[in-house]
Amino acid sequence: MGKNILKRIDLIFKEEPDSKNVLKKTLSKSNDELINELIASGLKGRGGAGFPTGLKWKLTAESKSTEKYVICNADEGEPGTFKDREILTQVPYKVLTGMAVCGRIIGARKGFIYLRGEYKYLLKELNAEIKKFHAICDELGLKFRVEVFMGFGAYICGEESALFESMEGKRGEPRNKPPYPSDFGYLGKPTVINNVETLAHTFTIFQHGADKFRELGVKDSHGSKLFSISGDTPTPGIYELELGMTVEDFVNDFGDGDTKAVQVGGASGFCVPRKKFRETRIGYQGKLTGISLPTGGSMMLFNSSRSMYNLLSNYLEFFTEESCGQCTPCRVGTQQLIEGIRAVKRGEKPASYLDKLLALTETMKATAKCGLGQSVANSFQSIVENFREEMIY
Amino acid sequence: MDALQEKIKEVVAHHGRERHNLLPVLQEVVEQERYLSDYAMTLIAEEMGISAADVYGTATFYSFMDTVPRGKYLIRVCKTITCYMKGKNQILMALEEALKIKLGETTPDKKFTLMETNCLGWCHKAPAMLINDDVHTELTVEKVHSIIKEYKERP
Known part of the structure; x- marks a missing residue:
């Protein structure tokens, strides 16, 4: 533990010259040049889904409409994630700059930051930053305005189409896709929606060039990433690390010497047991050897004093409460899963009932309308399959 | 009107x-x-x-949109995994003791309401709670008592 095997990166929180510098730099380049630079950097969405950012901007730029929007998704609700709050606290100007450059490229004059209700204490300072930023935009002749939209305690609103619904004054219920936000986003208009960290990375790329970013990480998972590290670790906190690391190296750096499992990607992510630490890497699907897990950056460590049953039960409680209730597989599925594991634990159902529950998660994965219902299978399967005994006894 | x-x-x-x-x-x-x-x-x-x-x-879709009267200070204790692991239940018990109410209740003087909530995004400083918009982290039983004492003295 505490071996410092993994290189610490300092890009996101690094003090940089203000927004004006980067904005000026981008104004001297064409939209195509900027998009190509972003594509060349290999930047993928840092909220967890990993969609190529350059491509997202390109598709939205190509969408025909007089009204378009840029939205910064700051509805950071995944259990174990807290890095976006820190970005908005320490370097909000990087995020605002990324939004304005995006606005210019796609043809949007309006941007929103959808801030989760739990972070409302940030609002005053954020608005002051936005005011300063508007003055810089005016000075450079950029017609771009940013507004904060407050969330109000709903995890599902971090799902992009639910977020649009919420901003439109409705229940935060995800939409069917397609159409995708690049064609039909907020108020039905073409919209780029990016995670806070993704936008902050675009600042680095426009300031220092694509190569500076691309030289970090591994093939198919370029760049650095902020990790929110919590649980049984002597050093919880936010760390910027290269993508592509093995869970084993991670545990050697951050574990307490008794790490039993690591939950990668929060409650909707995967639980990696000790025996799979070496073969599991953190990054997007691609040419990595062994198992490769994408993540929004939530890394929770559990030592041998923890009950994996309690862990799963806590996640399922979370999902049952946060399911929007719109589609049956998720609304009923989450309830059946939690009732099911409780029944097995109490001995009211045989151990083989766990297999029925596993089959149910497959159904949810295939039929739930959005990522919430589909991803319950990730933690359920990885916990039940690897820690079956703890579910029963 | x-x-x-x-x-x-x-x-x-x-x-x-x-x-x-x-x-x-x-x-x-x-x-x-x-x-x-x-x-x-x-x-x-x-x-x-x-x-x-x-x-x-x-x-009613939004968990912060209260449709029943709440106290002046609304306490939301995080109950998600890391806070749960780091002793959220003891924090809740300390709050119940300090406020003389149970989870979900409001004090008779309408000053405090005690609730639980899902992940607040302070897992590295668990356990955590919100009092209205203000964040309180790395809670201990002693810390809870002194925070509540301070809020009780507020108007």
């Missing part, structure tokens, strides 16, 4: 009558009134030209 009617007229005029202003309107009313009464929802519906059922359906 009663006071609430006047207030809602004002809030809606400030944000605008279009549907996409519904959340900011609801948020402002909750903040001022400390909850959203059936009457307030009906007035908002009238003022914005949408059905009361629609306003109710939207409002």
Whole structure:
């Protein structure tokens, strides 16, 4: 533990010259040049889904409409994630700059930051930053305005189409896709929606060039990433690390010497047991050897004093409460899963009932309308399959 | 026109009558009134030209949109995994003891309401809680007692 095997990166929180510098730099380049630079950097969405950012901007730029929007998704609700709050606290100007450059490229004059209700204490300072930023935009002749939209305690609103619904004054219920936000986003208009960290990375790329970013990480998972590290670790906190690391190296750096499992990607992510630490890497699907897990950056460590049953039960409680209730597989599925594991634990159902529950998660994965219902299978399967005994006894 | 009617007229005029202003309107009313009464929802519906059922359906979707009266200081203790691991239950017990109420209740003087909530995003400083918009982290039983003492002395 505490071996410092993994290189610490300092890009996101690094003090940089203000927004004006980067904005000026981008104004001297064409939209195509900027998009190509972003594509060349290999930047993928840092909220967890990993969609190529350059491509997202390109598709939205190509969408025909007089009204378009840029939205910064700051509805950071995944259990174990807290890095976006820190970005908005320490370097909000990087995020605002990324939004304005995006606005210019796609043809949007309006941007929103959808801030989760739990972070409302940030609002005053954020608005002051936005005011300063508007003055810089005016000075450079950029017609771009940013507004904060407050969330109000709903995890599902971090799902992009639910977020649009919420901003439109409705229940935060995800939409069917397609159409995708690049064609039909907020108020039905073409919209780029990016995670806070993704936008902050675009600042680095426009300031220092694509190569500076691309030289970090591994093939198919370029760049650095902020990790929110919590649980049984002597050093919880936010760390910027290269993508592509093995869970084993991670545990050697951050574990307490008794790490039993690591939950990668929060409650909707995967639980990696000790025996799979070496073969599991953190990054997007691609040419990595062994198992490769994408993540929004939530890394929770559990030592041998923890009950994996309690862990799963806590996640399922979370999902049952946060399911929007719109589609049956998720609304009923989450309830059946939690009732099911409780029944097995109490001995009211045989151990083989766990297999029925596993089959149910497959159904949810295939039929739930959005990522919430589909991803319950990730933690359920990885916990039940690897820690079956703890579910029963 | 009663006071609430006047207030809602004002809030809606400030944000605008279009549907996409519904959340900011609801948020402002909750903040001022400390909850959203059936009457307030009906007035908002009238003022914005949408059905009361629609306003109710939207409002009750959001966990921070309280539809029953709450205390002046609304405490939300995080119950998600890391806070749970780091002793959220002891924190809750300390709060119940300090406030002489149970989870979900409001003190008779209407000053405090005690609730639980899902992940607050302070897992590295667990356990954590919100009191209204203010964050309190790395809680211990002693810390809880001193925080509550301080809030009790506030007007």
